[in-house]
Amino acid sequence: MKAYLDCFLCFFIQALKTARLVTSDEKAILQILKDVSVYLSQASFDVTPSEIGLGVYRILSQRTGVEDPYKEVKERCIQQALSLYPELKRLIETSEDRLMTAVRLSIAGNVIDFGTGSSFDLKQELGTILSQDFAVNRYKEFRDALEKAQNIVYIADNAGETVFDRLLIEEINRPVIYVVREKPIINDATREDARLSGLGDVSEIMSSGCDAPGNILKFCSDEFLKIYGSADLVISKGQGNYEALSDEARPIFFLLKAKCRVVARNLGVEEGSIVLADARQERKE
Amino acid sequence: MKAYLDCFLCFFIQALKTARLVTSDEKAILQILKDVSVYLSQASFDVTPSEIGLGVYRILSQRTGVEDPYKEVKERCIQQALSLYPELKRLIETSEDRLMTAVRLSIAGNVIDFGTGSSFDLKQELGTILSQDFAVNRYKEFRDALEKAQNIVYIADNAGETVFDRLLIEEINRPVIYVVREKPIINDATREDARLSGLGDVSEIMSSGCDAPGNILKFCSDEFLKIYGSADLVISKGQGNYEALSDEARPIFFLLKAKCRVVARNLGVEEGSIVLADARQERKE
Numbered sequence: 133m134k135a136y137l138d139c140f141l142c143f144f145i146q147a148l149k150t151a152r153l154v155t156s157d158e159k160a161i162l163q164i165l166k167d168v169s170v171y172l173s174q175a176s177f178d179v180t181p182s183e184i185g186l187g188v189y190r191i192l193s194q195r196t197g198v199e200d201p202y203k204e205v206k207e208r209c210i211q212q213a214l215s216l217y218p219e220l221k222r223l224i225e226t227s228e229d230r231l232m233t234a235v236r237l238s239i240a241g242n243v244i245d246f247g248t249g250s251s252f253d254l255k256q257e258l259g260t261i262l263s264q265d266f267a268v269n270r271y272k273e274f275r276d277a278l279e280k281a282q283n284i285v286y287i288a289d290n291a292g293e294t295v296f297d298r299l300l301i302e303e304i305n306r307p308v309i310y311v312v313r314e315k316p317i318i319n320d321a322t323r324e325d326a327r328l329s330g331l332g333d334v335s336e337i338m339s340s341g342c343d344a345p346g347n348i349l350k351f352c353s354d355e356f357l358k359i360y361g362s363a364d365l366v367i368s369k370g371q372g373n374y375e376a377l378s379d380e381a382r383p384i385f386f387l388l389k390a391k392c393r394v395v396a397r398n399l400g401v402e403e404g405s406i407v408l409a410d411a412r413q414e415r416k417e
Numbered sequence: 418m419k420a421y422l423d424c425f426l427c428f429f430i431q432a433l434k435t436a437r438l439v440t441s442d443e444k445a446i447l448q449i450l451k452d453v454s455v456y457l458s459q460a461s462f463d464v465t466p467s468e469i470g471l472g473v474y475r476i477l478s479q480r481t482g483v484e485d486p487y488k489e490v491k492e493r494c495i496q497q498a499l500s501l502y503p504e505l506k507r508l509i510e511t512s513e514d515r516l517m518t519a520v521r522l523s524i525a526g527n528v529i530d531f532g533t534g535s536s537f538d539l540k541q542e543l544g545t546i547l548s549q550d551f552a553v554n555r556y557k558e559f560r561d562a563l564e565k566a567q568n569i570v571y572i573a574d575n576a577g578e579t580v581f582d583r584l585l586i587e588e589i590n591r592p593v594i595y596v597v598r599e600k601p602i603i604n605d606a607t608r609e610d611a612r613l614s615g616l617g618d619v620s621e622i623m624s625s626g627c628d629a630p631g632n633i634l635k636f637c638s639d640e641f642l643k644i645y646g647s648a649d650l651v652i653s654k655g656q657g658n659y660e661a662l663s664d665e666a667r668p669i670f671f672l673l674k675a676k677c678r679v680v681a682r683n684l685g686v687e688e689g690s691i692v693l694a695d696a697r698q699e700r701k702e
Contacts, residue, residue, distance in 0.1 A: 136443075137433060137443060137446055137447060137450065138433075140429060140433070140447070140450045141426065141429045141430055141433060144425060144426045144429060145426055148422060148423075148425070148426060158421075158422060161422055162422060162425070162462055165422065165425045165457075166457065166458040166459075167458075169454040169455070169457050169458035170454070170455070170458045172450075172451065172454050173451040173452075173454035173455045173458070174451075177447055
């Protein structure tokens with residue numbers, strides 16, 4: 133999926149938000165915004181938002197000297213999600229269609245912004261997602277693919293959401309390779325985040341070698357590409373990975389909430405929709 | 418009032434919104450956003466947002482070849498406001514404090530975005546503003562100043578809002594110089610807009626010579642500055658004029674709704690507040 137005009141604004145919103153997380157020096161932040169301006173004025177928009185975003189976050193790291201601005205946010209997210217784990221596990225165990233409930237929870241994990249949400253909001257969001265209709269629903273295809281799959285690759289998105297992924301992987305109950313970012317980028321999950329979330333007990337954690345906020349194949353390691361190439365089922369979480377992989381014509385199931393209009397438009401759904409999409413079947417603009 | 422970091426984002430939001438009003442050519446719009454990026458990367462932020470904004474809108478005009486992108490929006494706004502005029506006039510005539518009602522309506526005119534609002538929303542907004550508490554309320558000072566004033570200068574903001582200004586000027590019932598922009602900029606009122614709104618019947622319409630989206634004194638004509646200098650009461654409508662004049666230490670009353678957090682912060686009020694402020698008395702950050 134290529135970047136759209138709205139992404140242009142979003143990069144500045146992200147840059148300002150992240151810079152403010154690291155410093156309160158308004159002059160320094162202004163200079164970062166100006167540096168991002170120069171970068172974007174020269175950037176190609178014929179690539180994915182994730183690829184452009186990588187450059188924005190590199191500017192942020194370089195100018196602030198902080199490699200992982202979301203370190204504390206991520207730790208808090210994981211702890212909050214872990215504290216919910218027993219309750220969510222029971223929810224799955226007592227539901228009629230355990231796999232469907234686990235899929236929904238996994239998407240719920242994608243939507244919740246742990247950085248700002250209180251636990252009250254969290255529960256409300258969970259309730260919404262558990263009953264919300266899918267705008268794209270390839271559940272049957274997903275279940276069928278799961279039954280046949282020998283090599284399952286699960287591409288992670290955010291820290292905290294990782295705990296929700298663990299619940300789904302436990303339901304899948306088959307060998308899964310859980311793929312994380314090579315280095316910290318925004319609040320995306322790294323090896324350490326996955327380990328802290330308990331993914332090491334239920335899957336093999338590996339880095340894709342990519343440190344963009346989306347699993348951009350040309351930035352991935354040969355090791356990952358080999359595993360990805362031989363996977364008969366890929367589960368891709370969140371918008372960033374969707375952006376990076378939406379044009380692939382192979383068995384990838386995208387589990388996400390369309391949080392911005394750019395991704396919603398690309399999927400042909402309303403903003404705010406929840407989606408279980410199949411890369412081989414969905415309409416692309 | 419100087420620009421803040423949030424203005425940086427807002428310029429891109431405005432540029433994208435305005436460009437989309439003029440063209441649907443996404444490549445052309447992307448180039449405009451890139452040109453705005455180059456401009457902002459080199460701009461001083463030690464000036465008012467209006468001054469920086471002027472440069473943004475010049476890029477828009479130059480690149481699109483459209484000098485007045487908001488021409489149709491403005492005409493529609495004025496017609497909608499004129500259709501409400503009889504009802505609003507009755508509202509004033511039947512109210513206990515006619516001047517206060519006219520002041521509130523004048524602020525209501527500032528808040529309503531005629532470009533997108535339906536007539537239902539319009540009435541709802543009017544109802545809100547008529548009963549909303551002022552976050553800053555210098556009404557007594559305003560009424561006292563009005564009683565003594567010989568030379569009243571009224572600095573206009575948006576087209577459509579002009580009709581609401583006319584209602585207040587009719588209540589003031591004294592000679593008023595109604596000041597508009599020299600050339601079209603966003604949806605700010607020009608001579609023609611003021612005339613179409615009926616201001617010619619109740620005031621002397623003049624241009625300030627300035628074509629920024631705020632009445633920046635260094636861009637104003639000598640003719641205006643002379644009149645402004647000898648005015649014993651200045652009424653300033655809206656955020657753009659507030660940005661330009663908030664640091665003046667003279668009898669200026671600002672009538673506005675704080676629509677963005679930058680102006681709200683500068684005034685020390687919550688976003689969404691309505692304000693009747695006195696330049697000589699309000700706290701500045």
